[in-house]
Amino acid sequence: xxxxxxxxxxxxxxxxxxxxxxxxxxxxxxxxxxxxxxxxxxxxxxxxxxxxxxxxxxxxxxxxxxxxxxxxxxxxxxxxxxxxxxxxxxxxxxxxxxxxxxxxxxxxxxxxxxxxxxxxxxxxxxxxxxxxxxxxxxxxxxxxxxxxxxxxxxxxxxxxxxxxxxxxxxxxxxxxxxxxxxxxxxxxxxxxxxxxxxxxxxxxxxxxxxxxxxxxxxxxxxxxxxxxxxxxxxxxxxxxxxxxxxxxxxxxxxxxxxxxxxxxxxxxxxxxxxxxxxxxxxxxxxxxxxxxxxxxxxxxxxxxxxxxxxxxxxxxxxxxxxxxxxxxxxxxxxxxxxxxxxxxxxxxxxxxxxxxxxxxxxxxxxxxxxxxxxxxxxxxxxxxxxxxxxxxxxxxxxxxxxxxxxxxxxxxxxxxxxxxxxxxxxxxxxxxxxxxxxxxxxxxxxxxxxxxxxxxxxxxxxxxxxxxxxxxxxxxxxxxxxxxxxxxxxxxxxxxxxxxxxxxxxxxxxxxxxxxxxxxxxxxxxxxxxxxxxxxxxxxxxxxxxxxxxxxxxxxxxxxxxxxxxxxxxxxxxxxxxxxxxxxxxxxxxxxxxxxxxxxxxxxxxxxxxxxxxxxxxxxxxxx
Numbered sequence: 001x002x003x004x005x006x007x008x009x010x011x012x013x014x015x016x017x018x019x020x021x022x023x024x025x026x027x028x029x030x031x032x033x034x035x036x037x038x039x040x041x042x043x044x045x046x047x048x049x050x051x052x053x054x055x056x057x058x059x060x061x062x063x064x065x066x067x068x069x070x071x072x073x074x075x076x077x078x079x080x081x082x083x084x085x086x087x088x089x090x091x092x093x094x095x096x097x098x099x100x101x102x103x104x105x106x107x108x109x110x111x112x113x114x115x116x117x118x119x120x121x122x123x124x125x126x127x128x129x130x131x132x133x134x135x136x137x138x139x140x141x142x143x144x145x146x147x148x149x150x151x152x153x154x155x156x157x158x159x160x161x162x163x164x165x166x167x168x169x170x171x172x173x174x175x176x177x178x179x180x181x182x183x184x185x186x187x188x189x190x191x192x193x194x195x196x197x198x199x200x201x202x203x204x205x206x207x208x209x210x211x212x213x214x215x216x217x218x219x220x221x222x223x224x225x226x227x228x229x230x231x232x233x234x235x236x237x238x239x240x241x242x243x244x245x246x247x248x249x250x251x252x253x254x255x256x257x258x259x260x261x262x263x264x265x266x267x268x269x270x271x272x273x274x275x276x277x278x279x280x281x282x283x284x285x286x287x288x289x290x291x292x293x294x295x296x297x298x299x300x301x302x303x304x305x306x307x308x309x310x311x312x313x314x315x316x317x318x319x320x321x322x323x324x325x326x327x328x329x330x331x332x333x334x335x336x337x338x339x340x341x342x343x344x345x346x347x348x349x350x351x352x353x354x355x356x357x358x359x360x361x362x363x364x365x366x367x368x369x370x371x372x373x374x375x376x377x378x379x380x381x382x383x384x385x386x387x388x389x390x391x392x393x394x395x396x397x398x399x400x401x402x403x404x405x406x407x408x409x410x411x412x413x414x415x416x417x418x419x420x421x422x423x424x425x426x427x428x429x430x431x432x433x434x435x436x437x438x439x440x441x442x443x444x445x446x447x448x449x450x451x452x453x454x455x456x457x458x459x460x461x462x463x464x465x466x467x468x469x470x471x472x473x474x475x476x477x478x479x480x481x482x483x484x485x486x487x488x489x490x491x492x493x494x495x496x497x498x499x500x501x502x503x504x505x506x507x508x509x510x511x512x513x514x515x516x517x518x519x520x521x522x523x524x525x526x527x528x529x530x531x532x533x534x535x536x537x538x539x540x541x542x543x544x545x546x547x548x549x550x551x552x553x554x555x556x557x558x559x560x561x562x563x564x565x566x567x568x569x570x571x572x573x574x575x576x577x578x579x580x581x582x583x584x585x586x587x588x589x590x591x592x593x594x595x596x597x598x599x600x601x602x603x604x605x606x607x608x609x610x611x612x613x614x615x616x617x618x619x620x621x622x623x624x
Contacts, residue, residue, distance in 0.1 A: 003535065006593055007613040008517050010036040011463035013411040019563040019590065021518035026592075028515040029467040032436060033458060038515045038595075039610040042500035045507065047484055048085040052494045053077050055190055056486025058381075059475035059496075062227035064246050069479055072232055073486070074223025075494065077124065077149075077187045079234055079242075081250055082496070088250035092242045094185045095120055101129065101179040105139050105167035112139065112167075116181060117157045122218070124187040125150045127161075131178040137170030139163055144175060188221020188236060191449040192426045220426050222380055224272040228314050233257075233282060235273040237380065238301065241266065241284060243314065257314070265290060265317045266309075269301045272380065277341050279359040281324065281366075282309040285336045285348065289327065294318075303335035304350065306357075308365065324365045330355060332373050338380040342390050347401065349377035349392070354405065372405045381473075384430040384439045388459045391439045393428060398457065408457065412464045416455050419445050427451055431474035433483055435500065437461070442471050468512070503541070503608040510604075514596035515611070519563065522591055522618055530621040531557065531586040537612035538595070540577045551607035552576055554596045555614075559588035567592055587621055 009024040010033045018026050025038065032041050054076035061071050071082040080087040097116050104113045114129075121127065132144035148161035222237040230246040234254060244254040257266040271286025287307040288297045310316040310323040319325045330336065333350025339357075340347055346357040354372045359365070375394050377383060383392040389402030396417055398408040410416075421444040429442045429451070440456035451472055456465040471485040482501050488494035497506065504510055522529030540551050552574045558567040570586040595611055597604045 003615040004618050005613050005615050006517070006520070010461065011411055012465055014415040015411055015413060017563065019519045022520050024518050026516055026518040028465055030469070030510060030513045031467070031515045032438065032456065032465055033461065033463045034436065036461065037610055037612060040503065040510070040513050040608045043502040043504040043510060044497040044499045045501045047496040047498045048082070048087070050085055050087055052080055052087045054492045054494060055488045056473045056494050056496065057221060058223035058225060059473045059484055059486065060225045060227070061475060061479040063479055064230040071484070072225050072234065073496065074225060074234065074236070076190050076221040077126070078184070079223065079254065081232070081244065083250055090244050090250070090253050091126070091184045092254045092256065093182050095183045097181040099178050099180065101181050102174040103132070103135060103144065104174065105135055105171040107167055107169045107171070110163045110166045111160050112163050113158055113160050115158050119159055119181070119183060121150050121153055121159050121183055122186050123150060123153050126184045128182045129179065131176070131180045133173070133176040135167070135171040135173040135175060137168040138165040139167050139171045185236065185239065189219060192220040192424050193218070194423045222426065224274065226273060226275040228275050228282065233273050233275065233314070235270050237271050238269065240268060241270050241273050260315045263315045265297060266315065267307055267317065268297050268299055271301065271303065271336055272339055274339060274341070274346070276346060276359060280312050282314050283346070284308070285339050302329065304330045304333065306330070324362060326365050328366070328368050332370055333376065337377040338383055340383050340385055340390065342385055347390055349383065351376045354401065375399060375405065379426040379428040382428045382430050382441060384432045386432050386439055386459065387434065391430070391457070393430065393441050395422065395425070410464060412455060412466050415466065421446050421448060424449055429471070429473055432476045433500070434476055442469070504605055508605070509597070511597060514594060516594040517592055519590040519592055522589060528587055528589060528621045530619045531584050531591065531616050532619060533617035534582040534584055535615040536575045536579060536582065537614050538575055539610040539612065541608040541610065542606055551604065553609050555582060556594035556596060557584065557586055558592040558594065559586055559590065561589045
């Protein structure tokens with residue numbers, strides 16, 4: 001019997017059964033398709049040896065007039081401006097206390113109790129202490145006068161932190177009468193709380209058990225940010241709007257928009273901030289509106305309200321006949337979920353609808369039109385702008401806007417939406433990798449509150465891919481030559497990675513790389529068949545220092561006789577660049593081909609692969 005060529009249809013298809021998708025690929029991890037053939041994705045390395053604190057939730061790059069490249073990074077706890085390899089903490093200060101903090105220490109403990117009647121802190125907040133004197137023993141002035149994270153908040157007048165030294169019996173002082181405290185804005189949560197009141201915190205804490213309103217301090221912390229020339233605007237979702245002045249240097253912190261010179265009726269709260277592309281208005285989505293008299297902001301978010309500043313003026317927000325400041329309230333939906341700049345327009349999604357906002361000049365400034373009602377946005381970062389248009393994820397599907405709304409046919413639709421943790425949809429982060437014509441979404445699978453999976457779509461070849469990778473924010477190449485993404489470990493230590501850099505996992509082997517076919521019949525499926533030989537067609541790609549010689553890839557054949565049977569692994573054989581054939585002894589009606597990295601073999605470091613048309617030698621072996 002002649003050799004049978006196994007050249008499977010490109011893309012992953014999990015909409016039917018493995019048997020119904022005969023001739024295609026059924027599962028994969030860390031593999032993409034390029035020109036119809038599967039290959040290992042690019043690797044990643046740390047963008048800096050330095051780390052940041054907590055989960056990265058937003059990335060933004062821009063350049064100042066001198067050519068300095070900056071990377072803005074918003075996390076669950078802080079906001080950083082990265083210059084070179086340094087993460088500079090520019091988190092805004094929420095409140096300060098002057099000559100108003102005292103301390104109490106316990107012998108043998110590093111826990112310090114601070115008393116401040118106006119701290120307004122929540123657990124996890126950061127405070128910088130200054131002006132303290134020694135408590136008399138190990139808790140010296142140098143130990144006290146630094147930044148600390150608050151570990152508990154027993155009541156509105158006290159909080160505790162863990163000092164860098166353990167107190168002894170001599171630490172009986174209170175720190176003196178001149179202790180100051182600078183409190184950074186309240187931190188947010190790492191998970192989304194889908195409802196108010198019950199379950200919004202751990203048992204016995206704060207107002208657990210009461211009906212509370214969720215805001216920026218007790219909800220998933222997300223950031224929006226945009227540069228206004230050399231400077232940076234930032235907004236924690238549901239919190240204040242802040243401004244970082246580049247000319248003041250990276251040692252300075254962002255300040256509230258209302259603190260700028262000449263600030264007039266600036267929003268105090270918003271869901272998202274953005275700078276319009278050509279006309280340069282600052283836009284706040286879900287802002288607090290003006291009061292009935294138009295003399296002040298209400299201080300309460302209207303989730304469907306949009307406000308914008310005067311053109312080229314970040315500080316002026318009072319609508320006047322002599323300027324272009326203004327506002328508008330959307331009607332379709334209950335809340336603005338997210339917005340993004342597109343080609344000559346700004347797209348705005350509510351939970352049920354899509355709007356288009358375009359600059360038209362005075363007297364109306366912007367024209368806002370309803371594009372589609374019935375399809376919303378699953379999370380604030382679930383949209384992606386690409387050369388082909390804007391892609392986004394709704395609660396049950398994927399869509400494209402390129403002048404009109406189109407639903408994308410998806411070959412992994414049920415796999416994604418049957419497994420996704422819908423309560424954590426606000427964690428979903430859309431990404432684009434233009435170099436490979438890919439858009440995708442990182443998401444939390446069911447049963448977890450941490451991003452662990454991704455789905456990717458090649459918009460030029462109309463192919464879908466799936467896999468497992470934990471990335472909480474993404475920024476495509478542009479100002480920086482490689483895509484960047486963030487990941488954080490269980491100890492809240494985060495790193496930013498350059499993706500498509502090499503072929504490894506930050507210097508270690510990229511493990512669990514595989515692609516697996518659907519079931520294919522051996523012969524016509526009516527008889528048992530015998531596979532005696534596999535002729536692999538694999539292109540090995542090594543890096544410049546290692547080359548491809550000696551690198552290995554496992555070829556795995558699985559078999560079964562009926563679709564309802566479990567697959568049985570029949571052979572696993574290592575393949576190198578000089579492997580001509582693999583001798584086998586496999587008998588069955590159906591088979592599955594799997595290509596995978598040998599996770600225990602150091603030879604896969606520096607190795608990538610591209611699969612072609614593997615062939616198998618099949619002979620009839622009877623009906624029984």
